[in-house]
Amino acid sequence: MVGAHSILRLAWRTALLAALFSAAGHAEDRSAPARPGGLEAKLQYCKTCHGLQGQGYMGYFPMPRLAGQQPDYIEAQLRAFIERRRTNPIMFNVAHVLSPSMLTALATHFRHLDPKPFGGAPRRSISTGKQIYEDGLPEANVPACAACHGVEGKGQNEIPRLAGQLYDYTVGQLTGWKKERGQGSAVDTSAIMAPTAHNLTRAQIEAVAAYVSYLQ
Ligand code: HEC
Ligand code: HEC
Numbered sequence: 018m019v020g021a022h023s024i025l026r027l028a029w030r031t032a033l034l035a036a037l038f039s040a041a042g043h044a045e046d047r048s049a050p051a052r053p054g055g056l057e058a059k060l061q062y063c064k065t066c067h068g069l070q071g072q073g074y075m076g077y078f079p080m081p082r083l084a085g086q087q088p089d090y091i092e093a094q095l096r097a098f099i100e101r102r103r104t105n106p107i108m109f110n111v112a113h114v115l116s117p118s119m120l121t122a123l124a125t126h127f128r129h130l131d132p133k134p135f136g137g138a139p140r141r142s143i144s145t146g147k148q149i150y151e152d153g154l155p156e157a158n159v160p161a162c163a164a165c166h167g168v169e170g171k172g173q174n175e176i177p178r179l180a181g182q183l184y185d186y187t188v189g190q191l192t193g194w195k196k197e198r199g200q201g202s203a204v205d206t207s208a209i210m211a212p213t214a215h216n217l218t219r220a221q222i223e224a225v226a227a228y229v230s231y232l233q
Contacts, residue, residue, distance in 0.1 A: 056122050059115070063123065070132035072181070078107075079186035084130035090177045091124035093206060102201045138184035138227040142220070146228025149221055159216050162225065165209075170232045175206050180232035187226035191217060 051057035063083070068074045071084035083091065097103035098112045115123070151168070153161040162179070166172050170180035179187070190197075194214035199207035217225070 056119070056126075059119065059123060060126055062111075068132070068135075071127045071130045072132040073135045073183045073186065075135070075137070075183065075185065079183045079189065081186045082135060082182050083127040084132050085171070085180070086127050086178050087172045087174060087176070088121075088124040088128055089174045090172060091127060092120050093175050095120050095124065097198070097205065097207070100201070102203070102205055103198050103207070104200050105197065132181075134181035134231055134233060135183050136231070138230040139223070140227065142224035143228050143231065145221075146224035146226070149217075149225045150228055154216075154221070157216050159213055159221075162213075162229075170229050179229040182226075182229055184226050184230040187229065188222055190214075191222045191226065192219065 051061055064071065066074060066076070066080045067083050068080070071082060071086075073082035073084075074080040094103060095108075095112045095115065098105055098108040099115075101109065112120075149159065150162045150170075153159045153164075163170075165176050166179050167176075170178060172178035191214045194207070194211055199205060199211060
């Protein structure tokens, strides 16, 4: 659960970052002011949390990498936040005001960004993670991640890219899957991942999250 206190801290940090980034933006580029409510203004807002290159950001919460993410996946998740099938108060507030055409435009933008992975994950279990990623754990009913997310972790359509994703974010998603995703009565794409998330132990989650976090 996100407490009021942590939301306040986040709001404060966001305001601070927004002030810093807009000051930096003015210094670089005086020619193209972002029109309020337009795509550029929205993107600047996204990037105060998700990083200037969409590389993610480690704040009070981990802000996931969006760079190189599949547009279909981004759009599907924005809709899931809006419809509260995926419960996250921050992203609900961000997304529920966006028009359908804005959702599509935002989702497409991140596709071609390609910053280096954020890094910082523990390296001790990367080889275990690689093995889980490529071969799965047949004895625990865990399929190879690569079968769906691709050998390079780039994803496809509504299957997300995992390459370069923040370690803490991935660990959080896989350990909390049932509490945040696939909420409500309608079955959605989150159901495809639910058994896999459930069958991984904490140590296995940490290993595979570390492995994908370093994929370029
Ligand atoms: C105040 C900070 C903040 C802002 C601003 C923000 N986000 Fe987020 N976003 C988050 C956090 C935190 C999460 C992780 C939510 C979770 O843990 O489920 C997230 C998650 C997401 C996800 C899911 C990513 C994934 O891998 O599943 C998408 C897509 C997303 N944001 C898109 C956007 C877009 C587009 C914008 C701008 C319109 C935006 N965000 C603005 C904080 C923010
Ligand atoms: C049968 C196909 C399939 C397999 C196998 C699979 N996944 Fe997924 N995965 C998905 C789909 C589809 C989603 C999007 C779920 C949604 O819409 O919420 C997803 C989402 C995820 C996410 C959330 C990403 C984000 O940005 O929030 C993570 C993390 C993840 N998978 C990790 C793994 C790992 C690790 C493995 C292997 C142990 C694995 N997946 C195996 C299909 C698969």
